[in-house]
Amino acid sequence: MRLDKFICKSTALSRTQATAKICDGNVLVNNVVIVDVATQVHEDNAITLNGEVLTARESRYILMHKPADTICSNIDEAYPSLFNYIDVENASELHVAGRLDADTTGLVLVTDDGRWSFNIITPTKHCQKVYRVGLSRAIADDVAVKFAHGVQLQGEQQLTRPAILEVVAPTEVLLTITEGKFHQVKRMFSAVGNRVVSLHREQIGAIQLDVEVGQWRYLTAEEVNSFTN
Numbered sequence: 001m002r003l004d005k006f007i008c009k010s011t012a013l014s015r016t017q018a019t020a021k022i023c024d025g026n027v028l029v030n031n032v033v034i035v036d037v038a039t040q041v042h043e044d045n046a047i048t049l050n051g052e053v054l055t056a057r058e059s060r061y062i063l064m065h066k067p068a069d070t071i072c073s074n075i076d077e078a079y080p081s082l083f084n085y086i087d088v089e090n091a092s093e094l095h096v097a098g099r100l101d102a103d104t105t106g107l108v109l110v111t112d113d114g115r116w117s118f119n120i121i122t123p124t125k126h127c128q129k130v131y132r133v134g135l136s137r138a139i140a141d142d143v144a145v146k147f148a149h150g151v152q153l154q155g156e157q158q159l160t161r162p163a164i165l166e167v168v169a170p171t172e173v174l175l176t177i178t179e180g181k182f183h184q185v186k187r188m189f190s191a192v193g194n195r196v197v198s199l200h201r202e203q204i205g206a207i208q209l210d211v212e213v214g215q216w217r218y219l220t221a222e223e224v225n226s227f228t229n
């Protein structure tokens, strides 16, 4: 991770304060003064601040049930941030691994471990996300085949990756995708002449939503490890 991030993860300093400490020459990595905040460091490196050895805090892995009309960024904007619901220290270090739109509800995974979220977000890692989708009109017979093949979204160069459609009722389906383009599910249904009226994420990888709306819990070690490959 970057040196400035390491300093934040091992002290109570903000990013600005950490930057100042580094630039002032107060930080040593393996006994060498480092003033480049972007230097990549590893937890095995001996890192000191004013002579004191630093140890990064343990990474955190959280499952949350996102309510409607909340946003996945760390600060409130047009809607309140879902981080208002997560009462942990240093919440500003956390991010959502795979954001949902403000009106989308359901499962979000929250962490401060960027390498872990990479395994969830990156399409080539094939991590499946399952959405329950409410539609404005009955699903057409050919949509499952179209989604399995891939559809062209406006403004995208490549077809969507193969997706699995399971029909629950004429206007309710389960859609499994392995990528997360901007408004992907809504745009996929728009591409086949339908419209999403409700969207809820039920599952990411092997993890299913099992807490009430607005609630959260830490993932078990087994759940955390289920994404590392």
Ligand code: URA
Pocket: 099, 100, 101, 102, 104, 182, 183, 184, 185, 186, 187, 199
């Ligand atoms: N696809 C969308 O269109 N919106 C979401 O929130 C998630 C996936």
